[in-house]
Amino acid sequence: MPSDPLPDWVITRRRAIGDNIRTARKDRKLSQEKLGELTGLDRKTINRIEQGHGTLLDHLLLVAHALEIPLADLVR
Template sequence: MPFAPPPDWVIARRRAVGDRIREARLHANLTQERLAELAGMDRQAINRIEQGHSSPLLDNLIRIADALDVDLADLVR
């Protein structure tokens, strides 16, 4: 049985998390490529997360927060 798509409010929150990641990345003066390198991910994954097109795993959010030197809570508020 296929999963139902997430409700609109979940998608909106996912986009908000992506926006906060983008803001923190730009504040740190990092490109998506450099953030991906620091987080041990690929640039496309960072792009999909920032755009709200994919839901990042918790492990990846932890890696991104660490690479940006920000608290995880600040990205997911």
């Protein structure tokens, strides 16, 4: 993580992505446990992602911002 606190926009974007993941999971009628099984992650990790806790995503958001490109361009 950077030595300075993350900009507010990173935290806001991370939470929005977590919300999108939660919505997609629920739309598919999957529990966090089932999504964990499908991804090889544990339920606690799925929960942390959906709650918008810090992850590699912070770094990707910062890199995309610095490069002035959409995050989607980095993860295609």
